Amino acid sequence: MALAAPDVPELVALARAGQPRAVGRLLSLVEDDSPSLRETMAALAPHCGHAHVVGITGAPGVGKSTSTAALVTVLRAAGRRVAVLAVDPSSPFSGGAFLGDRVRMSEHVTDPGVFIRSMASRGHLGGLARSTPQALRVLDAAGFDVILVETVGVGQSEVEVARAADTTVVLVAPGMGDGIQLAKAGILEIGDVYVVNKADREGSASLERELSSMLARAERPPGSWAPPVLAATATLGEGIPAVLERLGAHRDWARESGALQQRRLRRVREDVESIALTSLRRRWARAGDGRQLDALAVRVLSGQLDPYAAAEELVDG
């Protein structure tokens, strides 16, 4: 593999023309924090903002990967270009190989309208969450209509990825805990659309009722989106078109109400702030600026300055 500096404008053009290899190389530039990262992000900027980013989360075993595959099938039938970003160590998409769902997903692997990328094997989850916003910008600029971000619904990462989505789908399934446990898991706050998967199993109707009544009790400001609860059997594709319809309805509502703009603004703010803090840390570690920090540290050590005053001098120069 060539190690020459990539021709970023050409890669962007090829990615936008639908070449999966170019998309993959751009994603690698972003994930690896390559020297071309800045140039890449600048080249992508004019093309961003069109994709509908859909987060798909839920506990292991609720059928996230099967549901993702089923959503892809229906989206492709409607002629939409779809990208799947699997940020989930338990996902069968992990490592680029399918460990399960072979039959359902195999049809998509050779489909040029579908791009699948796992970010699970690359470094720790914190770093992964950091590069996710930039990976989404790559897929967005590459012209995918819908980006499905699959995350395991446990802990901090799912909350961060839910923030990165325009619309978040929370999957639950019967036999995996009652409403109280769902409430404790914090999922009642993060979903825009709830899906009771495995609707052919016993207990699904009561889980649907319980979830609906808990969501109905939540206090929401007037004009808010009321998250619907749908039933689906992803293995059979049942209920999936209705889920997609609700995802579109949420996006339309969010666009018209201004909620989409608010959510994206908050996301970009956080992203810009995080990049700025990282760049400052690097700057303060470099030769010239590092000497300034050293000089301040010497003055603190000698008692001329306290650490807070030194920090102020560092910041305001």
Add this chain to the structure above:
Amino acid sequence: MALAAPDVPELVALARAGQPRAVGRLLSLVEDDSPSLRETMAALAPHCGHAHVVGITGAPGVGKSTSTAALVTVLRAAGRRVAVLAVDPSSPFSGGAFLGDRVRMSEHVTDPGVFIRSMASRGHLGGLARSTPQALRVLDAAGFDVILVETVGVGQSEVEVARAADTTVVLVAPGMGDGIQLAKAGILEIGDVYVVNKADREGSASLERELSSMLARAERPPGSWAPPVLAATATLGEGIPAVLERLGAHRDWARESGALQQRRLRRVREDVESIALTSLRRRWARAGDGRQLDALAVRVLSGQLDPYAAAEELVDG
């Protein structure tokens, strides 16, 4: 309890005169991130840099608290003022109450030359590690000759607190794992003095030999400090004067070689950097500066700017 703004100069004067209540109030100002924090740190600055900060770490059960108490006894007999900062949830000093070692420590509780503070019950460990450098500055400025910082030897916190110390003592005990396990726990890198406690127990002599030979095999630059391995039985006070002698020898070596200055400079650098980053995050969240961040986010959303270029504008204004 009065909520009026504290008279910081008076508190500092009283603390330096040996009044424990004043020391306690200054520590609370620091731990609670109070509005008087800046003024407090500025008032302390001219008085810092004299205390010998000794970190005491090791796995639960090796006898850290007993050893700390025994060190205090010997230091007091030599007329030194001693502060104990217990950053260890399992410490008997936790919560300000002694759950064990009552007999050994009780003599110190009424001794005005000894100040004991637990930081275990205050918030999570991350926040605690953040305020530790400032708490050490309070105790240093208050004129304590030696500050013993007791931490549990598990995970990130111990490494951070070891960084905050001038000299780090690592305690081990027979029957708690062999040399390989010690190496895996990462303790061979952090100690300046190693103590095999419970030296009256079976296996202590072989643990001492094994530890010595592992430390001797470590590659060190010429002129480095070679960490000694000592035996002690803290419950009887045996071996403790020799430990103190080695702590003093390390401090003297570190002062003469310049290693102390290097270590303290690195510590202050990290502290200043961390305060600067926190203050920038707060600033960017405030009204005027928050609007700048909002304006940048709007330009990113509209495709005029990428997040990296926006971060650069934020930083360089």
